[in-house]
Amino acid sequence: MRWTQTLLTTLREAPAEAEIASHQLLLRAGLARKLTSGLYTFLPLGLRALRKVEKIVREEMDRAGGLEILMPALQPPELWERSGRIEAAADVLFHVKDHQDRRWILGPTHEEVVTALVAGEVQSYRQLPRTLYQIQTKYRDEIRPRFGLMRAREFIMKDAYSFDADEESAKKSYEAMTQAYRKIFERVGLGAMQVEADTGVMGGASSHEFCVVADIGEGELVTEEGGSYAAAIEKAVGRPAERKGGEGKLEKFPTPGIRTIVDLEKKHGVVAQDQIKTLVFTNGKETALVLVRGDDEAQEAKVQKVLGAGFRVAVDAEIKAAMGASPGSLGAVGSTLDGKKLLVVADLALKGQKGMATGANDNGFHFKGVDVEKDLKVDQWVDVRKVRDGDLSGGGKRLKVSRGIEVGHAFLLGTKYSEALDAKFLDPQGKQQVAVMGCYGIGVTRTLQAVIEVHQDKDGIRWPASVAPYTVMLVTLDLADPAVKAATEAVIASLDKAGIDYLWDDRDERPGVKFKDADLLGFPWRVTIGAKSVAKGGVEVKCRRTGTMEMVTAADLGGWIRNKLSA
RNA sequence: CGGGCCGUAGCGCAGUCUGGUAGCGCGCUUCCUUGGGGUGGAAGAGGUCCCGGGUUCAAAUCCCGGCGGCCCGACCA
Numbered sequence: 001m002r003w004t005q006t007l008l009t010t011l012r013e014a015p016a017e018a019e020i021a022s023h024q025l026l027l028r029a030g031l032a033r034k035l036t037s038g039l040y041t042f043l044p045l046g047l048r049a050l051r052k053v054e055k056i057v058r059e060e061m062d063r064a065g066g067l068e069i070l071m072p073a074l075q076p077p078e079l080w081e082r083s084g085r086i087e088a089a090a091d092v093l094f095h096v097k098d099h100q101d102r103r104w105i106l107g108p109t110h111e112e113v114v115t116a117l118v119a120g121e122v123q124s125y126r127q128l129p130r131t132l133y134q135i136q137t138k139y140r141d142e143i144r145p146r147f148g149l150m151r152a153r154e155f156i157m158k159d160a161y162s163f164d165a166d167e168e169s170a171k172k173s174y175e176a177m178t179q180a181y182r183k184i185f186e187r188v189g190l191g192a193m194q195v196e197a198d199t200g201v202m203g204g205a206s207s208h209e210f211c212v213v214a215d216i217g218e219g220e221l222v223t224e225e226g227g228s229y230a231a232a233i234e235k236a237v238g239r240p241a242e243r244k245g246g247e248g249k250l251e252k253f254p255t256p257g258i259r260t261i262v263d264l265e266k267k268h269g270v271v272a273q274d275q276i277k278t279l280v281f282t283n284g285k286e287t288a289l290v291l292v293r294g295d296d297e298a299q300e301a302k303v304q305k306v307l308g309a310g311f312r313v314a315v316d317a318e319i320k321a322a323m324g325a326s327p328g329s330l331g332a333v334g335s336t337l338d339g340k341k342l343l344v345v346a347d348l349a350l351k352g353q354k355g356m357a358t359g360a361n362d363n364g365f366h367f368k369g370v371d372v373e374k375d376l377k378v379d380q381w382v383d384v385r386k387v388r389d390g391d392l393s394g395g396g397k398r399l400k401v402s403r404g405i406e407v408g409h410a411f412l413l414g415t416k417y418s419e420a421l422d423a424k425f426l427d428p429q430g431k432q433q434v435a436v437m438g439c440y441g442i443g444v445t446r447t448l449q450a451v452i453e454v455h456q457d458k459d460g461i462r463w464p465a466s467v468a469p470y471t472v473m474l475v476t477l478d479l480a481d482p483a484v485k486a487a488t489e490a491v492i493a494s495l496d497k498a499g500i501d502y503l504w505d506d507r508d509e510r511p512g513v514k515f516k517d518a519d520l521l522g523f524p525w526r527v528t529i530g531a532k533s534v535a536k537g538g539v540e541v542k543c544r545r546t547g548t549m550e551m552v553t554a555a556d557l558g559g560w561i562r563n564k565l566s567a
Numbered sequence: 568c569g570g571g572c573c574g575u576a577g578c579g580c581a582g583u584c585u586g587g588u589a590g591c592g593c594g595c596u597u598c599c600u601u602g603g604g605g606u607g608g609a610a611g612a613g614g615u616c617c618c619g620g621g622u623u624c625a626a627a628u629c630c631c632g633g634c635g636g637c638c639c640g641a642c643c644a
Contacts (some may be wrong), residue, residue, distance in 0.1 A: 010603070012593060017637055027578095037636065092643075142640060143568080150644095157644055209644095218643085261611090298642075312641085409644060443644030477603065498576045512604040519604090529601065540603095 001470070003505045004046050009518050020216045022453035025461050029521050031469070032267030034277040036045055038145025045503075046448075048469040049115040050156070053448050054135055056187045056466060057158045061345035064180035066160055071113045072139060075105045079112040081107070083420045088309065091520045092140045094153075103526050106139035111413075111439055113423040114161045118435065125165045125427050127433065129173050135162035135444060149449040150405070158447045163423065167414075170436035174412050177440045177542065178327035181408050184442065185365035188451055189464030192407055195221050198234040198301050199411060200332065206417070207411045210442075211404030212450045219406050222387050225398045237383050238391030238399045240293065240349050248355040248369030250333075255366045259328030261294045262368065275372065276352045276358035280319045283310035287322045289332050291376070292385050298347075299386040305384050306345055323361055333367050334377035344377040347385045350515035407447045413437040455504040462520030465565055472502035473523045473559065475514045479506065487534050490554035491527060498558025500565075502527075519544070525561060529554075 007030075014024035017034070026032050031046030034147050076094075080086035086093070107113065108362060114132055122128065145153050162173035185192035185278065190212050190464055197209040209232050211221050223229070223262045224234035231237070255268060261277060263269050275294030280287060281303060288307050304311055316327065322340065323330055332344050350356075356370040370376065379454040389401040417423070418435040427433045448467070455462045465471060478484045482537060488504075495502050503523070505514050511530070517525045527538040538551040541560070552560045 009577085009594085011578060015578065016573085016580090140643070143592080144638095144640090146638090150640095155644070159644085261580080261599090385644065397574045441644050448644055462598070510602060510606065512602095512606080517605085532603065 001503050003274050003503060003507050006503070008043070008045055010389050010520055020147050020150075020453065021456055022216075023150070025452050025456055025520075026148050026449060029166060030460055032149070034188050038142060038151070040149060045469040048465070049467050050445065052467040052469075053444055053451075054156075054158075055187055057135065057184055057442060057444060058185070060161060060184045061133050061158070061179040064131070064176045066131045066177075066180075069114075069117075069231065070134050070136060071107075071117070072112050073107050073115055073139065075107045075110075077103050078524050079116060080105060083112050083115075083417055085112070085355070092142070092240060094139045100358045104380075108138055109157075109439075109441070110134070110136075110159055111161065111180060111417045111437075112421065113545065115417045115423050115437070117319040118161075118163050119418075119421055119423040122163065122423065122425050122435070124425055125433070128321065128425065129162060129164040129169055131160055131162040131173055131177065131550065133158060133440075146218075148446040152445065153475065153552070158442040158444055160440040162440070163418070163435040164437075165425070165427065165433065165435070167436055169413075170412060170438055174410060174438045175436075177438065178208060178343045178410050181410065181440070181442065184382070185210060185407065185447075188447060188467050189404070189455060190407065190447070190450055191229055191454075193221065193404070194222070195223075195404075196231040196235050197409065198232060201413075205414050207409065207414045208408075209404075209406050210408035211455060213402050213404050214453055215403055216401035216453065217405040219404050220401055221404045222268065223400050224393045224395070225400055225401065227393060227395055227397045229393050229399075233387060233401065235506060236297060236387040236399070238275075238387035238393060240388065240391055243293070243353065245274050245353060245355045246268075247371075249259070250367060250369045250371070250375050252362075252365055252367050253359050254364060256364045257530060258366070259326075263328075265294075268357075270357045270368065270545075274356050276356050276359075278332055278359055280322060280327075281311045281313040281404075282305055282318055282322070282328065283312070284309060284509075286343070287314065287318070288343040288345060289330075289342070289411050290376070290384055291332055293347065293353075296349060296385040296388070298384050302382070302384045303345070306380065306384065307343070309337070309448065323444055325359065325361040325363050329359040329363045331360055331367060332376045332378065333358060333360065333370065334375060336361040337377050343380070344376070344378050345380045345382055345384060346376065348381055349385055351381055368529070378387050404530065405446070405450045405453070406443075407450050408418070408440070408442040410440045411438060415437055427497075459516075459522075460520035463522050463524060464537070465524045467525050469521070469564070470501045470503040470523050472500060473518045473521060473526045474502045474504040474527045475511075475518055476504065476506060477511050477514070477528065479508060481531050482535075483534045484529055484531060487529050487539060487554045491529060491539055491557050494555055494558035495561075498562045500558055500561050526563075527557065560564075 011028045018024040032040045040433050072181045092108050114191050135158045136548050164170035176307050195209050197207040199207045220233035222231050258264050261272050272295040277292045278293050279290040350372050352551045357368045391399045406537040423435040426430050526542045533540045538553045541552050542549045
């Protein structure tokens with residue numbers, strides 16, 4: 001392809017809206033353009049890269065036994081009512097109305113549709129297992145679209161769904177898919193980590209996220225130094241550093257004006273880890289207290305798992321009404337909770353602790369010398385704390401908290417959807433059974449941007465060859481020179497013969513402009529043809545990744561690059 | 568939804584405080600120049616100053632109300 005015949009405009013400066021490197025490069029390198037927040041048009045160059053990612057995804061899905069299908073993006077709400085998710089997923093659903101005022105849903109994911117499909121198609125255990133997948137545009141009414149393609153209202157997802165006759169078999173399908181995922185991310189040049197994850201609104205038995213470690217990542221993940229444990233922060237379990245607290249007698253003491261953990265530490269010398277943080281959660285009807293150590297944070301996903309999905313942090317007015325005191329003076333000392341209908345959940349790190357301090361449910365007063373097990377009214381002991389950097393793992397190793405981009409997610413779903421949508425079959429005994437499901441997503445467009453985020457430097461993108469829009473940037477200088485023209489023709493013939501794709505920068509621009517743009521676009525190899533190189537009897541090949549340069553004869557170029565690609 | 572910043576040419580921005588001619592750089596068009604890391608010059612094209620209302624002789628600028636964008640948090644591929 002000739003530059004002068006495609007639609008490609010590079011930007012010297014990044015649009016102000018783009019904050020992170022990959023988003024800026026996406027726009028600067030002419031890969032995509034924004035229509036409006038969270039909606040992007042792929043330009044020819046960006047689409048080529050996207051197609052290459054899709055091709056790799058397809059190849060690995062097929063290799064793992066996946067069957068490609070294509071489902072409608074438009075879905076009837078009745079299906080979502082049957083699965084119960086019309087409520088649970090309400091905030092991400094886009095609704096549209098047709099000419100008769102009937103409502104439709106723009107699919108954010110396809111568990112309902114695919115399960116309904118399988119319910120109709122699969123009648124016998126002989127037809128199982130099956131894994132169906134598609135690569136398709138999804139719609140989610142994101143609270144906050146962000147970072148270009150990272151979190152968009154409309155994005156391309158590869159979603160796969162496995163259907164098995166039993167748990168055992170479902171685990172095998174799950175393993176096959178996660179293995180394919182590892183292969184896919186490796187092939188596109190991403191060192192994605194597989195981490196244990198929370199199942200969230202999807203439901204189900206177990207789940208793994210695939211994360212690319214990056215500072216701009218929106219999620220947090222926990223890894224064990226020198227060990228194999230890896231989990232998403234919502235799910236991760238760790239042990240905080242041992243507390244050196246002493247004992248003491250339960251005693252109420254005045255703490256006028258103290259509202260925070262930090263205040264109590266500063267003004268009364270009670271260090272944060274000797275305090276009990278009392279958080280109030282509500283679902284509008286019921287209220288619950290969540291207790292964590294003063295230096296810990298509650299992990300909301302864990303809290304919701306214990307209390308139920310509808311629970312959220314209560315606002316001040318709700319707290320006052322339920323507790324009779326304001327935030328900063330709350331506590332769960334049994335005697336102060338009389339007559340209050342509250343479920344009290346305490347974090348495991350508090351178990352057995354003595355000599356702690358907590359609010360007295362009386363503004364301006366706290367208790368000290370609290371023996372957690374004796375003095376507090378605790379209904380449930382569970383892990384609800386958020387892991388912190390430096391915590392210890394079960395095996396006693398140090399835990400590290402990093403940021404990550406979630407590029408893929410796998411769920412072992414069980415029978416939640418197959419039961420709701422009647423995906424049943426007859427087993428060898430002629431008995432009716434419910435299919436066991438798994439679902440697996442890869443954010444294809446997000447993956448593309450993650451590749452850019454990971455593979456870039458100050459000059460631009462450094463595409464891995466597997467997904468680069470073109471393998472070669474052919475830069476012709478001295479366009480009018482007949483020898484250069486002949487060499488260019490020879491190079492093109494050689495590349496064509498070797499089946500290597502290239503973009504020919506045939507613009508009448510100065511060398512500096514072309515070199516800068518070649519670096520910005522970042523294809524794996526830049527081939528420069530000018531009077532100088534021709535005089536030396538060849539063309540100059542520069543590797544974008546390493547910066548090394550070599551002279552290669554025009555006729556040999558295709559074979560030379562083919563060689564490098566397979567090396 | 569809460570908190571912060573911002574809407575002026577395709578992009579990056581100044582001008583707004585202190586009301587009066589709409590500007591700069593990049594990009595774009597034409598010509599000359601230059602020719603291995605964003606050459607230099609000349610002449611041009613391009614604007615509902617986010618929208619609506621108000622104040623005023625006069626509004627990009629002041630006031631009121633909307634809308635939109637970006638960032639931080641809860642949610643997710």
